[in-house]
Amino acid sequence: MYQKVKGTRDFYPEEFGSRWQVFSSIRNTVKKFGFSEIESPAFESFDLLSAKQGEEIRSQIFTLEKQGKEDLGLRFDLTVPFARMFTSVQMSSKKPVKWYGLSRMWRYEQPQKGRLREFYQLSVEMYGTNSIDSDFETVALAISVLKDLGLTSDDFVIRINNRKLLQGFIESLKIGSKYVDSVFRVVDSYTKSSSEDFRKELSEIGLDSKQVDYIVEFMTVKLEDLNELEMDSVMREGYTELKGLFSMLECLGMKDFVEFNPFIARGLSYYTGLVFECFDRQGKFRAILGGGRYDNLVSLFGGQSTPAIGFAIGDVTLELLLRDREKWPKPSIGPEYFVACVSDSVRMKAYEIAMKLRNKFSVDVDLSSRKLAKQLFYANSIGAKWTVIVGEDELKENKVVLRDMVLGTEHQKDLDELLD
Amino acid sequence: MYQKVKGTRDFYPEEFGSRWQVFSSIRNTVKKFGFSEIESPAFESFDLLSAKQGEEIRSQIFTLEKQGKEDLGLRFDLTVPFARMFTSVQMSSKKPVKWYGLSRMWRYEQPQKGRLREFYQLSVEMYGTNSIDSDFETVALAISVLKDLGLTSDDFVIRINNRKLLQGFIESLKIGSKYVDSVFRVVDSYTKSSSEDFRKELSEIGLDSKQVDYIVEFMTVKLEDLNELEMDSVMREGYTELKGLFSMLECLGMKDFVEFNPFIARGLSYYTGLVFECFDRQGKFRAILGGGRYDNLVSLFGGQSTPAIGFAIGDVTLELLLRDREKWPKPSIGPEYFVACVSDSVRMKAYEIAMKLRNKFSVDVDLSSRKLAKQLFYANSIGAKWTVIVGEDELKENKVVLRDMVLGTEHQKDLDELLD
Numbered sequence: 081m082y083q084k085v086k087g088t089r090d091f092y093p094e095e096f097g098s099r100w101q102v103f104s105s106i107r108n109t110v111k112k113f114g115f116s117e118i119e120s121p122a123f124e125s126f127d128l129l130s131a132k133q134g135e136e137i138r139s140q141i142f143t144l145e146k147q148g149k150e151d152l153g154l155r156f157d158l159t160v161p162f163a164r165m166f167t168s169v170q171m172s173s174k175k176p177v178k179w180y181g182l183s184r185m186w187r188y189e190q191p192q193k194g195r196l197r198e199f200y201q202l203s204v205e206m207y208g209t210n211s212i213d214s215d216f217e218t219v220a221l222a223i224s225v226l227k228d229l230g231l232t233s234d235d236f237v238i239r240i241n242n243r244k245l246l247q248g249f250i251e252s253l254k255i256g257s258k259y260v261d262s263v264f265r266v267v268d269s270y271t272k273s274s275s276e277d278f279r280k281e282l283s284e285i286g287l288d289s290k291q292v293d294y295i296v297e298f299m300t301v302k303l304e305d306l307n308e309l310e311m312d313s314v315m316r317e318g319y320t321e322l323k324g325l326f327s328m329l330e331c332l333g334m335k336d337f338v339e340f341n342p343f344i345a346r347g348l349s350y351y352t353g354l355v356f357e358c359f360d361r362q363g364k365f366r367a368i369l370g371g372g373r374y375d376n377l378v379s380l381f382g383g384q385s386t387p388a389i390g391f392a393i394g395d396v397t398l399e400l401l402l403r404d405r406e407k408w409p410k411p412s413i414g415p416e417y418f419v420a421c422v423s424d425s426v427r428m429k430a431y432e433i434a435m436k437l438r439n440k441f442s443v444d445v446d447l448s449s450r451k452l453a454k455q456l457f458y459a460n461s462i463g464a465k466w467t468v469i470v471g472e473d474e475l476k477e478n479k480v481v482l483r484d485m486v487l488g489t490e491h492q493k494d495l496d497e498l499l500d
Numbered sequence: 501m502y503q504k505v506k507g508t509r510d511f512y513p514e515e516f517g518s519r520w521q522v523f524s525s526i527r528n529t530v531k532k533f534g535f536s537e538i539e540s541p542a543f544e545s546f547d548l549l550s551a552k553q554g555e556e557i558r559s560q561i562f563t564l565e566k567q568g569k570e571d572l573g574l575r576f577d578l579t580v581p582f583a584r585m586f587t588s589v590q591m592s593s594k595k596p597v598k599w600y601g602l603s604r605m606w607r608y609e610q611p612q613k614g615r616l617r618e619f620y621q622l623s624v625e626m627y628g629t630n631s632i633d634s635d636f637e638t639v640a641l642a643i644s645v646l647k648d649l650g651l652t653s654d655d656f657v658i659r660i661n662n663r664k665l666l667q668g669f670i671e672s673l674k675i676g677s678k679y680v681d682s683v684f685r686v687v688d689s690y691t692k693s694s695s696e697d698f699r700k701e702l703s704e705i706g707l708d709s710k711q712v713d714y715i716v717e718f719m720t721v722k723l724e725d726l727n728e729l730e731m732d733s734v735m736r737e738g739y740t741e742l743k744g745l746f747s748m749l750e751c752l753g754m755k756d757f758v759e760f761n762p763f764i765a766r767g768l769s770y771y772t773g774l775v776f777e778c779f780d781r782q783g784k785f786r787a788i789l790g791g792g793r794y795d796n797l798v799s800l801f802g803g804q805s806t807p808a809i810g811f812a813i814g815d816v817t818l819e820l821l822l823r824d825r826e827k828w829p830k831p832s833i834g835p836e837y838f839v840a841c842v843s844d845s846v847r848m849k850a851y852e853i854a855m856k857l858r859n860k861f862s863v864d865v866d867l868s869s870r871k872l873a874k875q876l877f878y879a880n881s882i883g884a885k886w887t888v889i890v891g892e893d894e895l896k897e898n899k900v901v902l903r904d905m906v907l908g909t910e911h912q913k914d915l916d917e918l919l920d
Contacts (some may be wrong), residue, residue, distance in 0.1 A: 081802045082548040082584045085572060088541035090585050093599070096537050114835040114864030114882075117516050121508035121618050122542060122574075122604060123562075128502040132892050142543075142572075143565045147608055152505055154542075154564075164502045165510050174881040176867055179513070184542060188567055198541050206867075213847070214867045220855070331848050332855060382501045415534040427633070435640070435752060444534030447596055447626075447634045460596040462534075 087189065087197030097411025099200075099395070102229065103182055103403070106202050106393075109228045113221045115178040115204060120161035120186070126151040128164055131380060132350060139450050142186050142197075154186040158203035159377070159390060166207050167383035175208025175386075195366075200395035210375060210387035212324035216353045219329065222358065222369055223337045225393065230407035236368060239271070239341035240325070240356045243372070244318030245306075246345055249298055252312060259285060263295070268345035271359075303340040321353060350374040354389065360401050368401055369393040414463020416441040418485075420455040422471035430470040433480070436499045437468070460485055468498070507609065507617030517816070517831025519620075522649065522822070523602055526622055526813075529648045533641045535598040535624060540581035542604075546571040548584055551800060552770060562606050562617075574606040578623035579797070579810065586627050587803035595628025595806075614784075620815035630807035632744035632797060635774045638809050639749065642778065642789055643757045645813065650827035656788060657692070659761035660745070660776045663792070664738030665726075666765055669718055672732060679705060683715070688765035691779075723760040741773060770794040774809065780821050788821055789813040834883020836861040838905075840875040842891035850890040853900070856919045857888070880905055888918065 084090055092280060107117065123144060129351045130137045142154040150274040155161050156180040166177060182202045189195055204221060206214055219238060226236055250263050262285045270278050282292045301309070303326060306319050322340065329338050346355045355372035359365075371391020379385040402408040419434040421427050427449075434445040444464060446455045452469070474492060482493040504510055511519060527537065528627070543564060550557045563573040575581050586597065602622045605790020609615055624641060626634055639658060644655055670683050682705045690698050702712045722727070723746060726739050742760065749758050766775045775792035779785075799805040822828040839854040841847050847869075854865040864884060866875045879887045889901040894900040894912060902913040 081587055082545065082551070084541055084584070085543055085545060085570070088543070090541070090588075091539040092585070092589065093536035093538055096539055100537070111862045112858040114838075116513035116678070117520070118513055119511040119516055121504055121510070122606065123505055123508070123618075125502065125505060133725050139567065144574075145563045145565050145751060147559065150505070152562075164504070165512070167501055168510075169512065174878050178864070184543065198543075209867045211867050211869060213851075213865075213869070216851070217865070217867060221825070223860070292546070328848070328851065332851055413536050418534075428748070431633075431636070431748065431752055438532040442531045442534055445633075445637070447629045447631050447637060449631060449633070458594050 085197070087191035089115070089196065092267070094412045095409060097413050098409050099399075101409040101411055102395075102398070103200070105228050106225055107181060109225045110180045110182075110202070110204060110221065113178075113217065113224070115166055115180040115206075118162065118165065118179045118181055118276060120155065120158065120181070122166060122186075123152045123154050124144065124161055124164070126153050128160060128381070129153045129156065129304065132160070140188055142188050144248055144448075156185055156187050158183065158185065158201060158393070159205065159374075160381070162203065162205050163377050163383070163388075166205075166386075170207075170378070170383050170386065173208075174215065177207045179204075179207075180204045196396055199329055202393045203390065204371070204392070205388065205390040206467045207378065207386050207388045210373070210389075212321055212328070214389055215304060215321065215325045216328040216332075218354075218371065218391060219325065219356060220332070220334060222356070222371065222391050222393075223334055226358070226368070227337075229398075229402060231401070231405060233336035234361060235401070235405050238338045238356050238358045239344045240322065240338055240354070241340070241342055241344035241352055242318035242322045243345070243351050243355055244314050244340060244353055244382065244465055245322065246318070248312055248315030248318060249342075252315070253291060253294070255287060255291060259287070263287070264345060266348055267295075267299070267343055271341065271343050299342050301342065318353070325354065346370055346372055350377050350380070361403070364404065365400050366397050368397050412463070414465060415444045416465050417443045417463035418455070418459035418462070418467045419443060419445040420452060420459065420467050420469050421446050421449075422452055422469060424449060426470045426472055426475060429475060430468075433468060433470060433495070433499070444491070456483070463497070468493075506616070506805065508609035509616065509618070513833045514831060517833050517895055518829050519819075521829040521831055522815075522818070523620070525648050526602060526645055529645045529787070530622070530641065533598075533637065533644070535600040535626075535641075538582065538585065538599045538601055539603055540575065540578065540585060542606075543572045543574050544584070546573050549573045549576065549580060552580070560608055576605055576607050577812065578603065578605065578621060579625065579794075579812070580801070581801070582625050583797050583801045583808075586625075586798060586806075587801050589804045590623075590627075590798070590803050590806065593628075596634065597627045599624075599627075600624045604758070613795050616719070616816055622813045623810065624791070624812070625808065625810040627798065627806050627808045630773070630809075632741055632748070634809055635741065635745045636748040636752075636794065638774075638791065638811060639745065639758065639776060640752070641753060642776070642791065642811050642813075643754055646778070646788070649818075649822060651821070651825060653756035654781060656757070656778055656780055657823070658758045658776050658778045659764045660742065660758055660774070661760065661762055661764035662738035662773055663765070663771050663775055664744045664773055665742065666738070666762060666895065668732055668735030668738060668869050669762075673711060673714070675707060675711060679707070683707075684765060687715075687763055688767055691761065691763050696803060718760050720722060721762065723784070745774065766790060766792055770797050770800070772796060779871070780824070785817050785820050785826065788817050806853070825880050832883070834885060835864045836885050837863045838865060838875070838879035838882070838884035838887045839865040840872060840879065840887050840889050841866050841869075842872055842889060844869060846890045846892055849895060850888075853888060853890060853915070853919070876903070888913075 121360045145150040186198050351372040352375045353373035357370045358368040373389040375387040419430050421430045434443045437443045453482045467483040478495045479492045481490050483490045538543035561573045561576045606618050686701045771792040772795045777790045778788040793809040796806040839850050841850045854863045857863045887903040898915045899912045903910045
């Protein structure tokens, strides 16, 4: 028997149905914020895919065997191909441009819990504005997507930071540029400074205990106390952006969904300002979503320098959280009607009824000339809500028998009324 | 500037919106016939992909560069992966199983009109019944999909044949088994026997003029005259299936959409009974859809022998036809409301209004602190239907100005009423 490739998933009707409901909710929310859906090809030139990280990306993605000269790979996110698409229409578009995608992408990984080789991701992208308002809209949308899926502030929290603040702080340590990346990496891998490991890792980089103390102190600061600190202009810019964002979130009733967290860094990637990640309150899973501002991305892909901001939610961790919180939808997949034939003599009439009912409803019909009992058994197994039993006797009076498949009750129904 | 890979498409909001409408119509129709949507991974093991055609398929598909031992390729249709999925649940499923997919697949080709390397395909599959009723349901669904997209019997016709009839006939020629495939191939590449080329190609295979005459005569036969012919049991089975199908199509009002055409063969692939293809009436494009019965497919993929039937519609030719017939939808992509601020002092109130309107509507809001005229210009450019103009004076009376973006008229609106 052939098997699916490891790290991929088959979606049978029920799984597909649940996912479709989740995705419909997401699409609905994102549209309400004025974003339009777009889609890009599954594969791109390797040049594009490696524009940011260089050749090292090759081992992390699926590349295609060359048949000619083309060096192609499967997309690993939507941010890169969407940036390419944006550069093509940048000049003729009114800003901001607000796009989203909800589609599949692929990464070469050894499959593990919460990480697959093929997964869906919602990617929200806004180009052409660097206002605090657009920071707010982005975070507010992320919150709304999760809220509209039935999650509350008891279930998740969005941890917010600003790269200007964090990088400005690390650089202000004057520890030498070769340490900056190392400190950044250590900070990025923690969410709290309470841990002894955090101090230990900082020491191992080569920092003395005074420097470690200083970092730990900064990492426990509250947003409202930041103002007391000495900050250079870059740090102050980051602080001002954060303050503005939190003030809007508070005014607009979203305070309970967010917290300032100076550890959030989003790795060594392309973020330039706001950064945020969403975690489940119980700390059971990986980040549910991540995003921020990347004002240099469009120019990296050959466009004119343009501010940009966005976030992404993968379907794998989202599903784990929704199932854990009992918010994963149970789809109803059966047809509304099953049309059963008492005898072959009424078969053509049964098909006529089925075709007419299909003007309004989803309808299955006996295809195998089975006995009535078997037809009812089948109708029940596929989850049909009603069965229309077509028999000669009733037809003479222009009637059929309608069976409620949940209650198991039957009553005669006028055919014209049924098809009205 | 980076370019998309040739043979692939970018879908910007309008293109995406049109396609979404077309796909929604298709999904809606297929569901009404009692089919459930499923999805399979983008890539499969090369073993599976080559199970039917063997190694020669390698040059026709996109294979992935090996990082370990896995030999993987991108799916080139949905019939193969869905058959794999079926074999896994075959024993526990009530038959018939009725599935469909509407998703992307990939073929390695030199791009040309109507053929791309990446395209969408609707694939409808029914497992577990070989009744004429199921032949009818499949053809009726194909017709309904196109009708529900706004096409009529003036626009398209479904040409129907039966492999048992055609293969039985060719074999009955007693021309030697080495000629059978050649004749089959020649027949498959024509749609009418009137052409001189048809005769010529048959002669070139090595048939004498009497044999050629005999084939040409058979290829012009009408369905109602077939009964007069001498047929072996396989041919007669094919004929009986065709007659049953056409009688149902006629009784149920679909006669105008179909015709018997003995040339339809669907290549050398896996069909065993009913075969059909849909063409535009004007003969401008490639086949719009194709399908038929393949009763040996499931066992080929390691399942228990089970009858199966289905068809597929690609989006590329379908789009060409719908555009040609002016049935390609023009989507409405702008938000229902744009919320504009007269001054920064009302900004927070504007966001509050936007967030509340989003309970029901899609809403964009000024993100760039631009002057009102520029905000209105932007609202117009994105296709907003209404603009809510939030100004200090009106807010004192709990009112806003509502601007109809189509007519350009404005009137005051009570805020509570707007948000009701």
